Amino acid sequence: MEKRAMSNKWRNLHADKIVSAAEATQKIRPGDRVFIGSACGEPQELVRALVEHGDHLADMELIHVLTLGVAPYTQAKYAHSFRPNAFFIGNSVREAVNTARADYTPVFLSQVPQLFRSRRLGIDVALVMVSPPDDYGNCSLGVSVDITKAAVETAKLVIAQVNRHMPRAHGNCFLNVRQIHFLVPHDEPLLEWPVAGEADEVTRRIAQHLNRLIPDGSTLQLGIGRIPDAVLSTLTDKNDLGIHTEMFSDGVLKLARQGVITGRAKTLNPGKIVGSFAAGSRELFEFMDDNPQIEMHPSEYTNSPFVIAGHDxxxxxxxxxxxxxxxxxxxxxxxxxxxxxxxxxxxxxxxxxxxxxxxxxxxxxxxxxxxxxxxxxxxxxxxxxxxxxxxxxxxxxxxxxxxxxxxxxxxxxxxxxxxxxxxxxxxxxxxxxxxxxxxxxxxxxxxxxxxAPYPAQYEETITLRTGEKVFVRPIRPDDEPMMREMFYEFSEQTKYLRYHAALKAMPHNKMQIFCTVDYDTEMALIGLVGPPGAEQIIAVSRYMTDAEKRSAEVAFTVQDDWQRKGLGTYFFEKLVKIGVERGIKEFQAYVLVENAGMLKIFHRSGFVVETETEGDVVRVTMRLPEVEKDGKRRK
Known part of the structure; x- marks a missing residue:
């Protein structure tokens, strides 16, 4: 980036447009509506000159999106000169907006370019930052294209800070010097978005839940902050992810280098990381420079719901x-x-x-x-x-x-x-x-x-011997509709074996008891299949302890179509493991004599098993085998 940008050839070719920042901002008149480039692409030298020239200006409206700099124009002493109007409220303008020294315009960013083009919000002056022009006079808006390109294309006066540190990004992000009235050469490091610190436990747990919602081949949109960075850090096990987003940061850089983000499965712009602005570190900006994998586009493209909807x-x-x-x-x-x-x-x-x-x-x-x-x-x-x-x-x-x-x-x-x-x-x-x-x-x-907080540590995805995957987690009260569906899908035989009666209905007042456990004296796990949002419960298991929490009664049921696939054994062993970790030494179950499958699971459990038959019901008692000092089990 720096080798190419160091060339001064462009200075000679466009010498007639080169001025200082002070000279350029003196072209701005009182009452002008001035657009200022966004985020890490903020033209800092032009902003400084604008503020210094502010005493000679009056009643100017400053249009901007996300401002990372100090935004001195929001200070009360400049109220007679500048009236900021933000499409997004960052730290630097929040106080001014909430004390009526600045305005906030709530609007979808995808629609802002049309406001500029229709002159409903006409731009008089655009202050932007660009990369040095190439031999054909083309400059890149680099890290900040968003609504900046539309502002430049519709402004009456365009002033560009030319900065060799601005990456020459690919995509629909180029301006020709013919579109720029004044060029202000000034090199300085771009503003950087602070790197999010180490994710805390809450953020990590959110990221883990999000990971399960992202299958291979997904196209992602992520915002700024700890949660996006944390979820990106969990995606190293994914394949062929794509990016179509408003903004991206260093988390995308890491996954692209690891080969996780390839864009091969994207239905639009395949193979490309598409965004409208980048907010991150210098390392990210250097990665963007002349990188054909990355395309920067205006907000009317990246944020268009119709374009977004075109991505499977x-x-x-x-x-x-x-x-x-x-x-x-x-x-x-x-x-x-x-x-x-x-x-x-x-x-x-x-x-x-x-x-x-x-x-x-x-x-x-x-x-x-x-x-x-x-x-x-x-x-x-x-x-x-x-x-x-x-x-x-x-x-x-x-x-x-x-x-x-x-x-x-x-x-x-x-x-x-x-x-x-x-x-x-x-x-x-x-x-x-x-x-x-x-x-x-x-x-x-x-x-x-x-x-009794939800025990997320018991969540896991298992693979059956058939290759099918089942997501296992503790039951929640909101599972009642799915539990109801499972009950009515049971065959009469399965209902009889589980409930020891020919139940015909399971109304709310009974079903909610099955779905509401305290995860202490009672534990219940469910098995889910299907994509999130269209899941169905195919298995449920539970235990209830006695008053001393030394013994527990266990029961489990598997949907008819999923029986004989190892789920019964898995759920019994999982449930018992949880119980043993919590100090339970003995488990009981009441099983119909004809339920040979469940009895077989108990007898193969490794526990000391005792049975007692009363009519058509077998009472099964399972105790942990005691271990002698020589390491041998004592029955």
Missing amino acids: NMVAINAALEIDLTGQVVADSIGQTLYSGIGGHADFIRGAALAKNGKPIIAMPSTADTPEGVRSRIVATIQEGAGVITTRGDTHYVVTEYGVAFLHGKTMRERAMSLISIAHPDFRAELLHAAKRRRIVYPNQIMPPAQ
């Missing part, structure tokens, strides 16, 4: 600040405080929902630290003044450290139960009471006690 297996992962029990997602405000912006959130959520096998995902920690203390991000009702970015009809997947809730096509009751199940345990009772007051859930709905 599109997975869009976006953050949220809070979500209510019906699935309304707040992402740009905390109550009446404007915090961030719409950005590409809604564009990608809607586009991924329209894509073939697409997955629009909201990912967030279950709680937030506030000056008033810890509060739940999953709430009964959104705060007054908060803005809904994703409607309840657009919300499909919600992920916290406590699991995944799939909401699309679900009733209000099912949504509420799913979201309560992935809320922090300390807030679940409060949320359930609120849902009952709003008459969203059953009046007699029960939940596990708060002191």
Whole structure:
């Protein structure tokens, strides 16, 4: 990058356009609407000159997206000169926006270029940063194309800081010097996005849940922050992932170098990493330079829901600040405080929902630290003044450290139960009471006690001897609809063997008891098959301990079509292992005499087995074998 950029040939060819930053900004007039390049592509030298010249200007509107610099023009002393107008609220402008010294325009970034082109938001001056021109006079917008290209193409006056540190990116990101009125040569390191620190336990658990939602060959959209970086770090076991995103950072760089991101399976721009801006380190910028694997495109392309929907297996992962029990997602405000912006959130959520096998995902920690203390991000009702970015009809997947809730096509009751199940345990009772007051859930709905957190450590994916994969996890109260479906799929024989009676129905008041366990005196595991969102339960196992927690009664059931594949043995052994780890020494089961399959599993368990037959029921008692000092088992 630096060798090519060091050439001064372009200076001679375009000497008539070369001026200093001070000279260039003096061309700006009072009342102009000025666009400033975004994020790591901010033209820092031009911004400094603009502010220094600010005393001679008045009533200027400054248009920008995400600002990483100090944004001195937001200071109160410049209020007579500059009125910032942000499409996205970063740290540098948040106070100004919330104290009415700056404006925020809530709009989908995919639609901003049309605002410029139609002159509904006409740009008078564009201040941007570009790479040095090549022999044909073409400059690259490098790390920041987004809405910058449209601003340049529609502005009356274009001033470009020419910086050899700006990577010459490929894609629809080039300007010719004929489109630029003034060139300001000034080399300086690009602004860098701070590298996220080591992921904490909450973030790692969220990333693990997200990993399961991303199959090989997926095309990903990820935002900025700890969760995107953490999920990218878990994807080293994936193959042929693709990227079509608004922005990308160093996590993409690492997976591209490891060969995980190839783009081979992409239906649009195959083999290419596509983004509209990059926010990361100098290493990322150097990787982008003249790299044909990376294409930078304007926001009207990257963020178009129609383009996004054209990607099969599109997975869009976006953050949220809070979500209510019906699935309304707040992402740009905390109550009446404007915090961030719409950005590409809604564009990608809607586009991924329209894509073939697409997955629009909201990912967030279950709680937030506030000056008033810890509060739940999953709430009964959104705060007054908060803005809904994703409607309840657009919300499909919600992920916290406590699991995944799939909401699309679900009733209000099912949504509420799913979201309560992935809320922090300390807030679940409060949320359930609120849902009952709003008459969203059953009046007699029960939940596990708060002191019994969901044991995510027991989640795993197993491969049967047939090659089929089954996802195993502890049961949750929101599994009731799937448990109900499984019950009514059972053959009469399976129902009889499991319940020792010819049950015809399993109403809510009975079924919810099976789905609500405290993970302490009672444990239940389920086996799931099918893609997330279209899963079905094919097996369930459980134990209940006695008062002293020294012995437990076990039971398990496997769907008819999945019997004789080793699931019964697996679930029994898994359940017993959990029980033994918790100090249980003895297990009992009540089995019909004719249930030879289950009896065989018990006798092959390695336990000391005793049986007692009463009528048509066999009581099986299984004890851990005692071990003598010489290491031999004593029966």
